[in-house]
Amino acid sequence: xxxxxxxxxxxxxxxxxxxxxxxxxxxxxxxxxxxxxxxxxxxxxxxxxxxxxxxxxxxxxxxxxxxxxxxxxxxxxxxxxxxxxxxxxxxxxxxxxxxxxxxxxxxxxxxxxxxxxxxxxxxxxxxxxxxxxxxxxxxxxxxxxxxxxxxxxxxxxxxxxxxxxxxxxxxxxxxxxxxxxxxxxxxxxxxxxxxxxxxxxxxxxxxxxxxxxxxxxxxxxxxxxxxxxxxxxxxxxxxxxxxxxxxxxxxxxxxxxxxxxxxxxxxxxxxxxxxxxxxxxxxxxxxxxxxxxxxxxxxxxxxxxxxxxxxxxxxxxxxxxxxxxxxxxxxxxxxx
Ligand code: WQD
Numbered sequence: 001x002x003x004x005x006x007x008x009x010x011x012x013x014x015x016x017x018x019x020x021x022x023x024x025x026x027x028x029x030x031x032x033x034x035x036x037x038x039x040x041x042x043x044x045x046x047x048x049x050x051x052x053x054x055x056x057x058x059x060x061x062x063x064x065x066x067x068x069x070x071x072x073x074x075x076x077x078x079x080x081x082x083x084x085x086x087x088x089x090x091x092x093x094x095x096x097x098x099x100x101x102x103x104x105x106x107x108x109x110x111x112x113x114x115x116x117x118x119x120x121x122x123x124x125x126x127x128x129x130x131x132x133x134x135x136x137x138x139x140x141x142x143x144x145x146x147x148x149x150x151x152x153x154x155x156x157x158x159x160x161x162x163x164x165x166x167x168x169x170x171x172x173x174x175x176x177x178x179x180x181x182x183x184x185x186x187x188x189x190x191x192x193x194x195x196x197x198x199x200x201x202x203x204x205x206x207x208x209x210x211x212x213x214x215x216x217x218x219x220x221x222x223x224x225x226x227x228x229x230x231x232x233x234x235x236x237x238x239x240x241x242x243x244x245x246x247x248x249x250x251x252x253x254x255x256x257x258x259x260x261x262x263x264x265x266x267x268x269x270x271x272x273x274x275x276x277x278x279x280x281x282x283x284x285x286x287x288x289x290x291x292x293x294x295x296x297x298x299x300x301x302x303x304x305x306x307x308x309x310x311x312x313x314x315x316x317x318x319x320x321x322x323x324x325x326x327x328x329x330x331x332x333x334x335x336x
Pocket of ligand 1: 086180200202204216218
């Protein structure tokens with residue numbers, strides 16, 4: 001049984017990936033500082049799989065704490081690195097904290113992987129590295145652009161660090177460039193639970209629908225898109241979790257073809273904000289109260305993935321529809 005250290009494993013994508021790892025026969029260890037997640041994620045994971053993951057509360061950006069983590073768990077075979085601050089807007093207000101935290105975590109993790117001769121890392125990257133695309137759909141070969149936020153820049157810097165680190169150590173890496181993860185596990189025991197006011201669209205929709213918020217504001221309907229609202233490639237978090245497990249399998253089967261590989265993890269479909277609202281109302285039967293407001297600074301107008309490389313190389317393809325995503329998000333919100 002291979003043992004995988006999942007940093008940020010009590011978070012939205014982390015919990016779903018730990019469940020998928022355990023269901024695939026991996027042993028998962030979670031390291032998290034609980035700054036944007038809750039310790040009861042461990043109970044929720046155990047309720048789904050019957051297996052309670054080992055857990056250590058760690059500030060991974062602190063070198064000593066990170067070293068202690070890797071000294072505590074000797075038999076780690078691979079790492080999945082989710083741990084990072086991830087709010088685009090907040091990163092513009094607190095750039096130094098974002099660089100210190102996100103880069104510090106990655107560097108401490110890589111230093112310990114080298115120290116303990118751990119060879120494999122799957123890293124959480126983002127379509128944010130592409131900026132506003134000149135052509136669509138986005139391929140892995142689409143050139144990245146100057147970031148529009150410190151958050152996006154930390155994702156770009158992480159890929160550069162992985163490039164040079166894997167070329168000079170025995171470490172092999174896969175960077176998964178997520179598009180927009182939404183939805184929740186069918187059990188409604190795990191899902192997206194942002195602290196405070198949600199930044200992202202889906203939790204704002206479900207919190208409005210359940211009455212926690214008065215109305216959703218659609219950030220602009222005067223863009224150059226069919227209905228005027230921004231287009232994104234929304235992907236079900238369960239499909240996204242599966243891509244991480246398949247990436248780890250790729251390492252242990254020695255199928256990886258380069259020290260660092262990138263994969264776009266999306267569905268290949270672009271949906272507008274109004275499409276998501278219509279899907280939510282269709283799949284749940286709940287009418288959503290929304291108004292059209294001003295554009296949000298830094299929003300990309302339209303972006304969706306060309307997923308053919310991940311399908312060919314990883315043998316992975318997103319399975320779930322937008323209606324399944326919005327309904328699962330609603331079931332999770334109701335269960336909270
Ligand atoms: C989606 C669309 C908004 C809220 C960011 C990061 C990405 C990833 C996901 C972390 C946009 C519109 C939103 C609202 C709205 N980060 N919207 N009203 O900005 O595409 O991606 O979050 O995992 O790396 O860049 O996601 O959900 O914030 O926005 O109209 O109240 O919904 O304008 O068009 P985004 P989002």
